[in-house]
Each structure stands twice: as structure tokens, then as C-alpha cells.
Amino acid sequence: xxxxxxxxxxxxxxxxxxxxxxxxxxxxxxxxxxxxxxxxxxxxxxxxxxxxxxxxxxxxxxxxxxxxxxxxxxxxxxxxxxxxxxxxxxxxxxxxxxxxxxxxxxxxxxxxxxxxxxxxxxxxxxxxxxxxxxxxxx
Amino acid sequence: xxxxxxxxxxxxxxxxxxxxxxxxxxxxxxxxxxxxxxxxxxxxxxxxxxxxxxxxxxxxxxxxxxxxxxxxxxxxxxxxxxxxxxxxxxxxxxxxxxxxxxxxxxxxxxxxxxxxxxxxxxxxxxxxxxxxxxxxxxxxxxxxxxxxxxxxxxxxxxxxxxxxxxxxxxxxxxxxxxxxxxxxxxxxxxxxxxxxxxxxxxxxxxxxxxxxxxxxxxxxxxxxxxxxxxxxxxxxxxxxxxxxxxxxxxxxxxxxxxxxxxxxxxxxxxxxxxxxxxxxxxxxxxxxxxxxxxx
Numbered sequence: 001x002x003x004x005x006x007x008x009x010x011x012x013x014x015x016x017x018x019x020x021x022x023x024x025x026x027x028x029x030x031x032x033x034x035x036x037x038x039x040x041x042x043x044x045x046x047x048x049x050x051x052x053x054x055x056x057x058x059x060x061x062x063x064x065x066x067x068x069x070x071x072x073x074x075x076x077x078x079x080x081x082x083x084x085x086x087x088x089x090x091x092x093x094x095x096x097x098x099x100x101x102x103x104x105x106x107x108x109x110x111x112x113x114x115x116x117x118x119x120x121x122x123x124x125x126x127x128x129x130x131x132x133x134x135x136x137x138x
Numbered sequence: 139x140x141x142x143x144x145x146x147x148x149x150x151x152x153x154x155x156x157x158x159x160x161x162x163x164x165x166x167x168x169x170x171x172x173x174x175x176x177x178x179x180x181x182x183x184x185x186x187x188x189x190x191x192x193x194x195x196x197x198x199x200x201x202x203x204x205x206x207x208x209x210x211x212x213x214x215x216x217x218x219x220x221x222x223x224x225x226x227x228x229x230x231x232x233x234x235x236x237x238x239x240x241x242x243x244x245x246x247x248x249x250x251x252x253x254x255x256x257x258x259x260x261x262x263x264x265x266x267x268x269x270x271x272x273x274x275x276x277x278x279x280x281x282x283x284x285x286x287x288x289x290x291x292x293x294x295x296x297x298x299x300x301x302x303x304x305x306x307x308x309x310x311x312x313x314x315x316x317x318x319x320x321x322x323x324x325x326x327x328x329x330x331x332x333x334x335x336x337x338x339x340x341x342x343x344x345x346x347x348x349x350x351x352x353x354x355x356x357x358x359x360x361x362x363x364x365x366x367x368x369x370x371x372x373x374x375x376x377x378x379x380x381x382x383x384x385x386x387x388x389x390x391x392x393x394x395x396x397x398x399x400x401x402x403x404x405x406x407x408x409x410x411x412x413x414x415x416x417x418x419x420x421x422x423x424x425x426x427x428x429x430x431x432x433x
Contacts, residue, residue: 010183012284012373013176030353043190044353045362068363070190072350079186081284 003037007053009062009078016062016083017053024053024076026069041072046080048125050133061086063133065126082126089134098127142416145409149402156398162225163391170316170384176282177313177377184374191367197356204299205364206328211304213250215272216240217294217326219310219375220260221383222279227390229311229319229383230259236321237309241269252303256290256376272297279383282376284369291369298327310375311382317389319382326371329364 007024009017025034027049035042048065067080101124108115218237220230237260241251254273255261261274273293278286297303305327312322352359 010186012180012183012370014179015182028353040351041349042351042353043194043356043359044351045359068190068359070186077186079183079190 004074005035005037005039006075007078008076009064009080009083011080011083016085017060019053019055021053021055024051026051026078027064028069035071035076037074039071039074039076041070043070044068046078048122049129051078051083061133063089063126063130065129084130084133086133086135089130091131091134091136094127094130094134095136097123098131101127142409142412145405145412149405149409152398152401152405156395156402159391159394159398163388163395166226166384166387166391170381170388173377173381173384177381180374180377184370187363187367187370191360191363193350194356194360194363197350197352202357203329203361203364205295205368206330208328208330209304211249213252213303214244214305214307215252215254215294215297215303216307216309216323217254217256217273217290217372218260218264219308219372219379220255220257220279221311221379222258222277223383224259225390226383226387227393229386229390232319233309233311233321234260234263236323237264240307240309240323254290254294254306256286256372257379272302279376279380282373282380284373287373287376288369291365291372294327294372295365295368308372308375311379311386313378313382313385316385319386324371324375326368329367 004020004022005024007017007019007021008015023034023036025032026044027047028044029047030044032049033044045068046064046066049063050061051064052059052061054060062083062085064078064080064083066082067078069076069078071077101120104115104120105117105124108117108120216237218233220233224230237253241253244251252270252272253260253264255264255271256273256275257279258276261271261276264271265274273290275286275290294303294306298306305325308324308326309321310324311319314320
């Protein structure tokens with residue numbers, strides 16, 4: 001057990017994952033990075049994207065958005081505003097969100113000024129991350 | 139004395155009220171459990187969050203952040219978290235009274251006050267007074283969502299950074315236990331370094347602190363996390379108020395049910411007395427009639 005990493009993924013609504021894992025990769029703001037047991041303490045903010053962890057050769061993929069990650073003493077805590085395991089992702093909802101964001105971005109490009117581009121882009125990124133993790137991105 | 143029929147009608151009426159209050163009590167009990175669960179689920183997140191904030195604050199120089207700037211207070215805002223619905227005893231009235239007291243105190247010091255409202259009851263009250271209400275978020279307490287907390291938090295931060303408001307206090311119904319809910323103030327903007335440090339000492343880890351690798355630099359992380367910290371605090375307050383609300387409703391409805399059964403008891407007693415009296419009167423009539431015939 002000494003070579004395992006204690007991973008916890010926490011969101012405001014629930015504890016999504018609490019497990020002993022071999023490897024965990026997260027999308028840091030300055031680039032994705034992997035963490036294994038005995039990693040040096042690190043604190044990094046997260047961007048919207050895909051994270052995955054490996055346990056006994058099995059890989060679990062998750063979509064996360066916003067938040068940060070802290071590693072110390074073989075404990076890794078991911079605090080995200082939202083985090084979903086691949087199987088739990090609502091693909092229809094993500095698809096709808098993607099279409100909506102696409103439409104908004106197009107409208108903004110064609111000159112409408114009342115659209116919050118940053119928000120639409122963030123929504124787009126979230127939808128894409130979910131779809132990618134769910135394996136539904138064509 | 140009221141007639142027999144009147145009393146009977148009254149008893150049936152009160153029985154019906156009793157049924158309703160009993161049902162509301164049970165509904166509140168069920169909702170209370172849900173609210174309490176959500177409150178507890180949020181705790182690890184909030185705890186971890188303030189832990190990390192404390193740690194960062196001890197590394198980075200907190201004075202460099204506009205959100206921590208302590209200015210001379212010309213105008214303060216109180217963010218009042220109440221419930222959306224009534225029928226929960228004096229719960230909302232207590233919170234509003236505390237807010238009024240806060241406003242009066244500030245006004246007597248010659249400061250201006252604005253009120254932000256989360257929850258419909260507070261908004262109903264304050265929209266009728268002459269205080270400024272820059273934030274109103276209603277219909278959010280049945281199911282507390284991060285989106286609403288974020289909306290309120292962003293607005294607070296914007297007002298603060300624009301220089302429109304110099305401090306924000308949060309007022310919510312703190313959940314002490316099922317029978318006690320206490321209106322409680324908490325200053326959330328500007329974020330004070332002491333608050334952050336407290337979050338750190340609350341963490342369970344002890345011993346020598348490891349030096350962290352920060353990505354990006356600690357100052358930058360803190361800059362990103364600070365607005366989120368405000369949201370997290372508002373969220374926690376909302377969850378706690380939602381929980382308190384249901385607890386208050388449970389107690390209120392329990393009291394109402396008990397008052398109903400007391401009234402039913404009294405009325406039944408009165409009813410029986412009246413019935414007895416009428417029987418006695420009738421009996422007297424018959425006896426009197428029989429005596430008269432005999433004579």
C-alpha cells in the first residue's frame with residue numbers, strides 16, 4: 001500500500017472519488033501533469049478538461065471544471081466546481097450545451113455585443129471536455 | 139354560551155387545521171433531513187478550501203490583493219439570507235430584526251447601508267423599506283445551488299471593487315440545533331488575513347510544513363481562489379439557512395399541532411358540559427311536567 005496515492009475528488013455537492021490509486025493526471029492551468037505516490041507537495045489551479053486516474057491497471061476518466069488540486073503526504077485532493085466520472089456524464093445535456101455555446105459564439109462573431117464571450121467559451125470548453133471524456137466527440 | 143352545533147363545527151374545523159399542520163411538520167422533517175445532508179456534504183469542500191486558503195495566505199503577501207483592502211467604511215452592505223417561504227415561526231422575523239438593528243447601528247454612526255437579499259422573505263420586506271437593495275436572488279432556497287451563491291458573490295465583489303461598497307457582512311440563520319437557530323453575522327468582504335489564518339489552524343495536519351510547488355505563483359492562485367472563497371462562504375451560509383428554515387418550520391408546526399389539540403380538548407370539554415346541561419334541563423322539564431300532571 002505504500003506506493004499508492006490517496007485520491008479524493010471533492011465538489012460542492014459531493015465526494016466524487018475517494019480511493020487508493022497508482023497514478024492520477026490532472027489538467028493544471030500551466031499544463032497537465034501526472035502524480036504518483038511520493039510526489040513532492042504541489043498546489044495548482046485547474047482548468048476545464050479531462051483528468052484520469054489508474055488503479056490496478058484500470059483507468060478511470062473524468063471531466064473536471066475549475067478549482068484546484070493539492071498534493072501532500074501521498075494525499076491528493078482535487079477541489080473542483082464540477083467533476084463527473086465518464087459513465088455518469090449526461091451526454092445529451094453536454095451536446096445541447098455545446099450547440100448553445102456554438103450558436104452564441106457565432107452570434108457574437110457576427111456582431112452582437114450583448115454576449116459574454118468569455119462565458120460562452122467556458123461553456124464550450126466544459127461541454128467539449130465532457131464529450132471527450134464520455135468518448136462521444138466526433 | 140355557544141350552542142352545541144357551533145361548538146361541534148368549531149371542533150371539526152380545528153381538527154382539519156391540526157391535520158394540515160401535522161402534515162406540514164412531517165414534510166418539513168423530510169426536507170430537513172435532505173437539507174442537513176447537503177449541508178454536511180458541503181463541509182469537506184469548504185473545510186479543505188479554507189485550509190488551502192490559509193496555507194496560501196501564509197506564503198503570499200496578502201496585502202497585494204484588492205479584495206483584502208481595508209478601506210474607511212462609508213457604505214456597508216449586509217447580505218441577508220432568509221427563506222423563500224413563510225410559516226416557519228419567527229425564523230425570518232428574527233433575521234430581519236437582526237438586519238434592522240445592524241442598519242440602525244451603522245446609520246447612527248453616519249454610514250450608509252445597502253441590503254443584499256437572498257431568499258424571497260427578506261426581499262419582500264426590504265423592497266418596501268427605503269434602503270437600497272442592489273442584490274436580489276429569490277426562489278433559491280428550496281434547492282441551494284452553487285450558481286446562486288456565485289451570482290451573489292460576484293455581485294458583492296463587483297460592488298466592492300467598484301468602490302460602491304466598502305464592506306460586506308453576511309447575515310444568515312445559523313443552525314445550532316433543531317430547536318435553536320441564531321441569526322449570525324459574518325464579514326466576507328474584504329477578506330481578512332486573520333480569517334484566512336484561522337482556516338489554516340483548523341486543519342488536522344500538524345508537524346513541519348512541507349514547501350509546496352506552486353503552479354502558477356502563489357499570488358496568482360490566491361487571486362483566482364479569493365473570489366471563489368467568497369462564493370463558498372455564501373454557499374455555506376445558504377445551506378445552513380435552508381437547514382435552519384426546515385428545523386424552524388418543524389418546531390413551529392409542532393407547536394401549532396399541539397395548540398390545536400389543546401383547543402380541541404377544551405372545546406370537547408365545553409361541548410360535553412353544554413350537552414350535559416341541556417340534558418339536565420330537559421330532564422327538569424319532564425320531571426316538572428310529571429309533577430304538574432300529578433298535582
